[in-house]
Amino acid sequence: MKGNRSLYSCVFKSMKTCNSPTLQSMKQLLTGLVFIFCISCTSEKGPAPTDNPADCDTVLVTSTRMYAIIQENCTNRTCHPGSGSPVVADFSTLVKFKNYITDNGSMFRLRVTGPNADMPQIMGYPQLSRATRDSIACWVGKGMPD
Amino acid sequence: MLQIRMLTALLLVAPAVMAQDDLSKMFGKDSVSRQPVIATFKSTRVINAQSNETLKKGELDFRVAHRFGDLAGGDGGAKTFFGMDNSSDIRIAFEYGITDRLMVGVSRAKGSGNFSQLYEALGKFKILQQTTDNSMPLGVTVFGNAVVTSMKSSTEEPDASYFDKFSSRMTYTGQIILSRKFGNILSLAVLPTYIHRNRVVFMDQNDMFAVGVGGRLRFSKRLALVVDYFLPFREQASKDYFEGRGTKFYNPLGVGLEIETGGHVFSVNFTNTTAILENQFIPETTSTWKEGQFRWGFNISRRFSLGGK
Incomplete structure (x- = not known):
């Protein structure tokens, strides 16, 4: 010193x-x-993510549950409501949400369900848990059943 | 670990000591013929990269930087007015010149990548200045910052944004900026860079080295083309792991037009990076020019004199 x-x-x-x-x-x-x-100054690494995190056969994958997650974490703010930004990712209704995934599957995977997903990005809310992201991925993988 | 801490601390502070001696020797006896080269760059940043420039003593620089959404690709095009409807990152900064060669600053950035809600403290010191008689052919400046995120922690430990303690929220940059002005038209800079992130996800790197290059080609008294590029050195095993999980990293490239209007320096640019701070855009750029994932951006600098000599 x-x-x-x-x-x-x-x-x-x-x-x-x-x-x-x-x-x-x-x-x-x-x-x-x-x-x-x-x-x-420290140097830490997170643990390896679970390789098979979600069993898509047992996870509850209904549109009602998925859209509730989206409403809670994505459209209850100034983002993704259709009137705000970004306009292309309009999640203001379940139909529009499904349409976005159909048209922009790779982008949705990259930013919402992928290993380095960064959404929801702002507004001070916590990130979605890995289990939640995996559930959404299962739902998309099963063709977004009702 | 201790060596890394000490090395970076020294990088931030110690060169100032050597600089004083060097400058005394350089300019003390023959200061008339050995004039420092000025205005290598017009602003303290090229586009994404730092330039060698620091603020003058008593000068306050209010800076706003903005990066819009993808100009083309899946998230761009006419439906988003070529990205103008979206914002990927925004930074607002106050930077201040303590001396003609030492500046400090604080900023708030939205952040883009693993972390958002970023607060930055930065320092920049001009160690050596290029001289008109070429007795010192290069300018040498050091830059360092510490960034903390205030975002809420994830509940999942594998996530990048899982913060079990405060230090997990912090990232750092240490950088040496080697610059040279060639006549009145061309200026170039090389930027060996070290990034440290206290906590990263599995198979990512806490420590990452990168080399950046920046350039400014002057068209007229007020107009110049600016370019910068970074080559991060990510381990192959890390690249392979993330590619296997659907994430590919790209090297940041920015191209822009710099316009000087009195106290303002305004740069309109295109870049594939979504983030503005070095701590993010060097290790975490996952968008590429090739798929239209580049964006409009601008940097505005407005300087105020708060004292003077």
Whole structure:
């Protein structure tokens, strides 16, 4: 820590107005940030996802259940209602939701049910669980039964 | 692990010490003939990449960057007005020049990729400046940031957004920007880059190195073509694993037109990256130009002088 202190002194001594309160504050801020960085740096990996996460024969895959998930997580906000963004992914009715999947299957797989799915993306809500995503994938795989 | 932490910390801070000595030697005795080359780039960013430029002392830069949706492909075309109806990422930043060579900043980005709701703290230091007499042929600048996501945690441990502790939310970038201005027309930069993500999904990489290149070709006093490209070094086993699960990673490429209008620098660009921050667009770009997954974007910079010399 003593070494760090002299390091920062060297940096800030080079500034002509080293003693100004602003620079002193900046010095403290920079020191704090570097300290936070050093103590907060970790290297962790998530566990391997289950290879056969969902048994599509036993999972409840009905349109009612699937669309309830979509309404709760996708259309109850400013996204995907048909009037907001994105207009192409209009999930405002079950029929439109099914039509989107039919027309954009690969995109839906990539962003909703795939291993690196990133939807729902914003608004501060949690991501869908892997089990939920797999259930949706099963439903799509079975031809989106009612 | 400790070495990596210390190395990155040093990358962020220590070069400043050497820079002082070097600059004293360079400019102290012969400062008239060894003038620093100015305006290698017009902004602190090329498109996605950082440039060698820093803010002047007392200068506040208010920046807004926006990336729209896919211009073509399945999610683009006329039905989304070529992506204009969607936004993939938005960043709003305040950056400030502490000295003529040291700047700091904070930003908020929507985020695109594994994490959203991002808060960034950044620092950038100009170690060496290219000189007009070529005694220093290159400019050397270091950039570093720390980014934290405030999004809610997933309940599933394999997910990237599963945060069992605060540090799992953090990612970092360390970058060296080597730049050179060739006459008044062409400027180039090479950017060796290191990304660290505290927590990643299975078979992803916590540490990733990449090399970026950026260029600016000036057409007129106010108009220039800007280009940048990154080559991330992802392990083959990781690529194979993700490809097997339907995800392919692509190298970020941006092409744009930079317009300078007084205190504003405005760049209109196209890029295949959906994200704006290095922490995301270097390791997590999964969209490709070849399938129309590139997008309009713009960077606006408005500078205010809050003090002066």
